[in-house]
Amino acid sequence: MSRKKVRLLTGVIGVFVMLMGGLMLAQPASAANGCYGDYCSGRNPYTTGVGGVPCYNDSYIVSSADINSFGGQIGPISIGGSKVGVLELRWSPRCQTNWARLNIAQGGNYRHLSAVQDTGYEQVNELLTIGYYYLNPGIYTTNMIYSPVHAVQAKVNTPPWWVATTWV
Secondary structure, eight states: HHHHHHHHHHHHHHHHHHHHHHHHHTOOGGGGSSSGGGGGGOTTTTEEEETTEEGGGGEEEEEEEEEETTTTEEEEEOOTTTEEEEEEEETTTTTEOOOOOOOOOBBBOOOOOEEETTOOOOOEESSSSSOOOOOEEEEOOOOOHHHHHHHEEEEEEEEEEEOOOOOO
16 A cells, blocks of 8 residues: 555544544533433433433432322312322432322323423423323323422322422
């Protein structure tokens, strides 16, 4: 191979190595495995994480509110009723995110599940988007809100009432 071709090939390889190195440095290592910082907002806590670990894995309940059945209706009132579910506000220290989680053992009329930040920003799971008025028992969540500083509240609409956690 001539000297000219060797120089050209060396130059092309050098440029390629520099470009690839620059691309690798352009994102934090954790971004390749999911999310980081505010980029976690709007993402699913079960499938998205930091460093390859889903945010749900290290999460815990920071506030909760019971959901009760009374007189054939679902809501926050517990007088003469029975607990049929719980609304949770969850926190992931690894991801610095909150989200709402609804765990219901009895189906009913649940419409709007949300995690709301004190800034007004919210993540919403419209539980009944097709006009149905009955939600089956199960676990439902919102996407995450990155919120290491601001307070967050979980809430769910069980018409005509709202069930909400405290602000944390």
